[in-house]
Amino acid sequence: EPEVTQTPSHQVTQMGQEVILRCVPISNHLYFYWYRQILGQKVEFLVSFYNNEISEKSEIFDDQFSVERPDGSNFTLKIRSTKLEDSAMYFCASSGTEVDGYTFGSGTRLTVV
């Protein structure tokens, strides 16, 4: 079964540092997403990406966040200057059409200290 791959599985970083979370979506999918889940809370939408540009973003996705698809396979989320409250599980997802359920990656647990 095709899967979405995320690396690293766990990242510990110091407050103020930049982090890049990496994702390889399913190869024939067209839509890509980042979600996050703070421990004990619900899954929250960050951003969607289609045709090499952001199609929608949430209030959480402020100027410290950016996304990129630098080549045909990787999809990255960059957090420029991490804060303690950025500690969360970050899930990448992809979908083939807009009405499909998504396939989520196994997540990157980001811990900001």
Added chain:
Amino acid sequence: RKEVEQDPGPFNVPEGATVAFNCTYSNSASQSFFWYRQDCRKEPKLLMSVYSSGNEDGRFTAQLNRASQYISLLIRDSKLSDSATYLCVVNPSRQAAGNKLTFGGGTRVLVKP
């Protein structure tokens, strides 16, 4: 009112019993509906899409009531492996591409021997 609301549980279910729970959503224009399953510290995994006519997948039955704006999930003949958090997920937008999903907080189900 929360966009997607669920009883957090836990629902303690004897093995072999039936359990059912609902989810309400606030946006009457919501287009598509899903149940996802999430195990502890893992990614959400699509359990089933929910169709207007209701649908069944093995021991799982999902129903949609657009008039009352709720969806339901019923699990028959519960197995120990059904223990998980069940996430109600709604696509709130009419926009075709790059739709975000809105997650409920999840309903925790514990199946006990």
